[in-house]
Amino acid sequence: MDIIILGGGVIGTTTAYYLAKAGAKVTVIDRQSDVAMEASFANAGQISPGYSTPWAAPSIPMKAVKWLMQKHAPLAITPDGTGFQLAWMKQMLSHCNAERYEINKERMMRVSEYSRDCIRALRDEIGIGYEHRTGGTVQLFRKPAQIQAMHLDTKVLEECGVPYEILDADGLIKAEPALAYATAPLLGGLRLPNDETGDCNLFTKRLAEHCKTLGVEFKFNTVIDKIIFDNQKVTGVVAGGETLTADGFVLALGSYSRVMAKDLGLDLPVYPVKGYSLTVPIVDETRTPVSTVLDETYKIAITRFDNRIRVGGMAELSGFNLSLNPARRATLEMVTKSLFDGGDLPKAEFWTGLRPMTPDGTPIIGATKYDNLFINTGHGTLGWTMACGSGKLLCDIIMGQPTQIKIDGLNIDRYK
Missing domain, CATH: 3.50.50.60 (FAD/NAD(P)-binding domain)
Structure with a gap:
């Protein structure tokens, strides 16, 4: 064939x-x-089945309104002149309820869990190396509301048989020792030990x-x-x-x-959601992550490669616009400095790409x-x-x- x-x-x-x-x-x-x-080319580097979560969640409509008024927001919307943008957002909002969230999350996790098993089998079979690590993902919470919202996710994790660990502030530092130097307020987190990382490119x-x-x-x-x-x-x-x-x-x-x-x-209801990343050379390993830390407040992931840190995140709905917005770099740098300051940020490579997203995730x-x-x-x-x-x-x-x-x-x- x-x-x-x-x-x-x-x-x-x-x-x-x-x-x-x-x-x-x-x-x-x-x-x-x-x-x-x-x-x-330069995505966040996460292989995160446990964090396969739809953007269309029950809390998103209210959060989106707040984000659009914040300086360091994870979401930005710029009209792209098409009716499809409005139709896609309307369709996404229709999934922002508990029933659709659980359905969509199960579908996403079904593919993601299977995919994690497939990449492990592929790695064993052909011996491919890509600066991968198997240290899991830590979802980091700065606010009490985030800890409360976590229980909706853990319910689905349990239904899908995905192991997890709920961490307090001390548990965060045990999982990621460099967070002891963080200047950000850290209340707790959710660790997904089966997640992995690696350089996708x-x-x-x-x-x-x-x-x-x-x-x-x-x-x-x-x-x-x-x-x-x-x-x-x-x-x-x-x-x-x-x-x-x-x-x-x-x-x-x-x-x-x-x-x-x-x-x-x-x-195909696939919209180009723009994201950004920094690839940062490491200068002090004691102040860098062991694996991946996902900052729930800013929706930014900080991932460890061999000699680099990849910092990626944010979502812009602005059509097929590939311009590099310096304000987004400032946000990535701000989050990185507050959590892990072991990289040479002035020498970081700044990148943007378009993620193909469906309204249900x-x-x-x-x-x-x-x-x-x-x-x-x-x-x-x-x-x-x-x-x-x-x-x-x-x-x-x-x-x-x-x-x-x-x-x-x-x-x-x-x-x-």
Whole structure:
């Protein structure tokens, strides 16, 4: 079976790996010069199944109003001139209730937990290294209300069989010793010991090299112009001045998936949510995290690599805007200084990328109304967390194999 994958980020590349391993002949097309050059390039570095939480939570509408009036807010909204932005926000708000939150969180955790198992198996099988750590994630609380809200999450964690530890202020320091030097008020936290970390860009590049040994062809610097279809079947892709044909096609273009799908009559509710990161060289290891600390107040994650700290977070709804906002850098630096001051912030690399987010937080994985077109997109801030599980799941669907987790509620049909 010949498969063409549109998109060479971590989602497209992991999908290529599993399909090639299953015996398919795979071609990956991407407009960039290498894999993982867009949303996968400098993300927060978390592989956090335990923190697979929908942005659409019961408390979000009230929080959003407050955030929009704060200087160092995790959310910013700038009208992008499209009706889709308003429609997407309205749809997201419709999920901000306890019933939908639990449904969406279960779906997200189902994929994320499976994905964590898949990446561990992949790591053992091919010996891939990507500055990974297995020290878990600490969600840090500065306010009493955050500790109270934590119990909604722990209820779902228990239902899904995910281990966790509730930490007081002393427990935080035991888990992350450098927090003893923090200047921020720390009340407690939630530790998820099964979470991991790693450099997503490095992982994707090394996996792509392994994919090549399995026969995967990567067509870089190739712009995808359109998808050709006839009735209920995709017949080809026009890219780089030529028409490419295959037995099956995978749409894994991240935030750009919606644009490509529109001409096919597919309405993908995937919005480009802009995020930022700093990559900071370490100068004092005693004042850096052991693994990942997620500051619940600012929705910013600080993750330890070998000799660097990755600080990532925030959400801007501003369309396909890739400008670097210095105010966002100031927020990232402020949070980093208040928790871990062991990095050389003036030398930090500042980056932004667009995370493909659905209004319910759950990715879109599975078949479409076209017999040979499949979707793997909409992972939002959890693309790295969900990548291997999403790739393996879609591979099994395409190859007609039994899936190892249930696929209910994951494909595009849930939006009908």
